[in-house]
Amino acid sequence: MNGNVAKALPPQPAPCWRCRAVLLAVLAAIVASFVWLGLDLSALVSAESMGHMGRFIAEFFPPELSPDFLTRTAHGALQTLAVSALGTVLAMAAGAMLALPGSGRAGWPLQKAARFVLNLLRSVPELVWAALMVLAAGIGPFAGALALSLHTTGVLGRLFAEALENAPPAPERALREAGAGRIAAFGYASLPLVAPQWLAYSLYRWEMNIRMAAVLGFVGGGGLGQMLYFHLSIFQQAQSMTVLLGMFALVAGVDGASGWVRRRWGA
Known part of the structure; x- marks a missing residue:
């Protein structure tokens, strides 16, 4: 045995x-x-x-908790949230448009061109894009949103293109053979397959852009980052601690909200 x-x-x-x-x-x-x-x-x-x-x-304790400064911090947090959301939404739209040729759906010349643009966009750091956008659009939240959108477009475009490449082609091919147009076949076959993955990538990048939007404030992008830079530069650590707590609360709130969205939509 x-x-x-x-x-x-x-x-x-x-x-x-x-x-x-x-x-x-x-x-x-x-x-x-x-x-x-x-x-x-x-x-x-x-x-x-x-x-x-x-x-x-x-030196950072106790934090500054006066009503006036808390109001300013809340305003900066909302500005940072708006900058990150706008930059992410713009990147989602631009990344999706570049992902279609980047996945090889329009032939290899357009695929190479789209991949080159995506590589260029994400190889330049957000701080460099912010410096360029400040020169173009002036100091303020708009420059920060543009800087985030440019870099994030390169990241999301590449991820979206890879998701399309890995999607099974059989459902879209079946609709094309049944007489559906190219756009309809993509919208009813391939897009529903990759949409949860695209949403998950976009939410993750939004969480990252919250933190990066705060950093962009150091180069004039507005929001909590600009407040943190100002108070650190004049050695006001108590006020800086309040701004840091605002950043933590903002990131935690966005993380919870994005987690709920991923569970709700199966992303």
Whole structure:
């Protein structure tokens, strides 16, 4: 009986020497990075460093809770929310338009051109786009929204195109063979398949744009970031802490709302 059980067991898989070699190469690269960059982790946890950080953090407490400043912080949070939402919506529309040729639906010349534009848009950081938009549109929330939309278009366009490439072609082909037009076949077959994935990507990027919209305030994009930059520059840590708490509340609220939307729509 023991012999029968031994025969029934599946054979042991051969060791994956390639996997082990890749793992060793990754570990060697990490060690080499620490050595080449001269990173000293002991300095991070030294008594002097911990003391400096502790004194700096203590200066942020207690936060500024006066009604006037809380009102200003709430206004900045709404402005940051509006900038991130507008930038994301514009990016969703532009990304979807570039994703159609980027997925190869209009031939390889347009696919290469669309991929080039998407690569260009997302390779330029948001702060660089913000600096350019400030020169074009002036200092304010509009420049921040444009900067977010340009970079996010490159990200969402690539993700949307990959979702279209991975969608099964059979439903759309069946509608085309039944006499439906190209737009109708796409709208009734492929689009419903990729829409939940597109929505999930867009909500995730919106959450990221909330944080980036705050950072864009450092270059004149308005909102909480501009408030944080101003108060940090004049060493008003208590006011800065209130702005940071506003950022946390805003990100947490958007995260909860996007999670509800994903559950509601199955994204």
